[in-house]
Amino acid sequence: MVLASPLQVSAQQPASAAAKVYAEVCAACHATGVANAPKLGDRVAWSPLIKEGQAVLTAHAWVGVRAMPAKGGRPDLSLEAFSGAVAHMARAAGGDWKEPDAAMLGRIRAEEAKRIAALKAKK
Ligand code: HEC
Numbered sequence: 001m002v003l004a005s006p007l008q009v010s011a012q013q014p015a016s017a018a019a020k021v022y023a024e025v026c027a028a029c030h031a032t033g034v035a036n037a038p039k040l041g042d043r044v045a046w047s048p049l050i051k052e053g054q055a056v057l058t059a060h061a062w063v064g065v066r067a068m069p070a071k072g073g074r075p076d077l078s079l080e081a082f083s084g085a086v087a088h089m090a091r092a093a094g095g096d097w098k099e100p101d102a103a104m105l106g107r108i109r110a111e112e113a114k115r116i117a118a119l120k121a122k123k
Contacts, residue, residue, distance in 0.1 A: 046093030
């Protein structure tokens with residue numbers, strides 16, 4: 001039996017901040033597909049979502065959509081952290097999504113406002 005030496009462990013890259021948020025918050029549902037959450041790396045499930053575009057999809061998930069709780073159920077999560085985790089999942093399913101910069105965060109905020117207005121209009 002070969003045991004991993006401490007050297008091998010410390011040589012690994014630290015997980016990116018987005019991967020950390022994913023692991024701590026999103027994986028609870030998105031690793032196994034709780035309540036039909038699109039699973040990490042499931043290209044079939046993610047392909048239509050990726051097509052919605054980064055600003056729209058991130059804003060809808062941030063506001064909450066069907067069984068997806070707003071902010072992943074963590075009200076203390078920042079939009080930066082949340083949107084990074086969305087990009088992390090999109091990349092895992094083959095999407096070419098970058099960590100959101102200030103311009104993208106602005107577009108997400110604009111989509112968020114539109115979404116909230118649309119949801120209010122329905123009531
Ligand atoms: C409590 C379980 C749960 C947690 C935690 C959770 N999600 Fe979800 N998520 C879901 C479910 C369920 C869906 C599918 C919603 C549907 O289509 O009914 C979903 C859908 C999504 C979608 C697709 C939204 C759409 O428009 O169809 C995105 C993006 C997403 N989640 C991102 C995240 C991110 C990022 C996190 C972590 C910060 C997270 N989720 C944490 C349950 C969860």
